[in-house]
Amino acid sequence: MMPEVFVKRTRFPISAEQLFAWHAEPDALEQLMPPWEHGRVIRRTGTIREVGSHVEIRVRIGPFWHTWISEHTACQEGRMFRDRQIKGPFAVWQHTHSFEPDGPFACYLEDRVEYALPMGALGRMFAGRLVRRKLDRLFSYRHESTARAIGAVREAVKSNS
Numbered sequence: 456m457m458p459e460v461f462v463k464r465t466r467f468p469i470s471a472e473q474l475f476a477w478h479a480e481p482d483a484l485e486q487l488m489p490p491w492e493h494g495r496v497i498r499r500t501g502t503i504r505e506v507g508s509h510v511e512i513r514v515r516i517g518p519f520w521h522t523w524i525s526e527h528t529a530c531q532e533g534r535m536f537r538d539r540q541i542k543g544p545f546a547v548w549q550h551t552h553s554f555e556p557d558g559p560f561a562c563y564l565e566d567r568v569e570y571a572l573p574m575g576a577l578g579r580m581f582a583g584r585l586v587r588r589k590l591d592r593l594f595s596y597r598h599e600s601t602a603r604a605i606g607a608v609r610e611a612v613k614s615n616s
Contacts, residue, residue, distance in 0.1 A: 457571075458547050458549075458569040458570055458571045459569070459570055459571065459572075459587075460567065460568070460569050461566075461567070461568045461570065461587065461590045461591075461594070462565060462566070462567050462568075463565070463566045463591070463594035463595070463597075463598060464563055464564070464565040464566075465563065465564050465598040465601075465602075466557060466561060466562070466563050467561065467562055467563075467564055467601065467602065467605060468560065468561050468605075469560070469561065469562065469605050470556065470559060470560060470561070470562060471533055471534060471554035471555060471556045471562035472533040472554075473605075474554050474562055474564060474601070474605065475532070475533045475534065475536075475554045476533075477601070477604060477605060478503065478536070478552065479502060479503050479504060481502075483604075484496060484510065486600055486604060487596075487597045487600055487601070489592075489593060489596045489597075492514065492515070492593070493514075493515040494512050494513060494514040494515070494523075495512065495513050496510060496511070496512055497511050497512065497513050497522075498510075498511040499511065501527070502527075503527055503530060503536045503538075504527075504530050504532065504536070505527060505530070506527055506528060506529060506530060507526065507527065508526070508527045509524055509525065509526050509527075509541075510524070510525045510527075510538070511523070511524045512524075512525075514543075514544070516544055521543065521544055522542060522543070523540065523542065523543035523544065524540070524541050524542040524543065525538040525539065525540055525541065525543075525548075525550075526538060526539055526541050528549075529551075533554065534553065534554055534555075535551060535552060535553045535554065536551075536552050537549065537550065537551045537552070538550050544573070545570050545571060545572065545573070546571040546572060546573045547569065547570055547571035548568065548569075548570045549568070549569045549570075550566065550567070550568045551565075551566075551567045551568075552564070552565075552566055553565040553566075553567065564598065564601065566594050566597070566598075568590065570586075570590075572586060
């Protein structure tokens with residue numbers, strides 16, 4: 456089964472290390488969950504920095520609630536972390552969050568998702584386009600939320616200086 460690949464890349468006016476640190480905050484995932492998804496974190500072990508840590512989320516897909524469990528599989532401090540679905544709605548889901556420096560005060564955040572829908576070609580035929588649009592909307596929201604959050608952090612630092 457060849458996975459599909461989705462990529463969202465955005466430049467942020469903050470260092471890669473600072474943006475990584477924001478993503479490592481305990482409530483960052485909750486801030487990145489769009490309200491229309493009705494998802495909520497119900498359990499977690501460890502952090503994004505700890506390979507083998509887990510996050511369990513209740514997500515609504517159509518009229519049904521599902522449990523999605525992700526495991527963190529890699530971390531390079533200040534540069535990337537990766538998680539994969541071990542239980543959830545996809546046949547395959549691996550998400551790599553990369554933080555690429557663009558000088559000392561800016562970076563690119565890239566979310567790369569390799570995924571496969573259940574039921575192979577049939578799943579792609581019936582839901583492929585819909586899932587792609589949902590991923591685009593989800594990661595656009597996440598990058599916009601990140602921009603708002605780091606804007607607030609930068610303003611707080613300025614006012615405390």
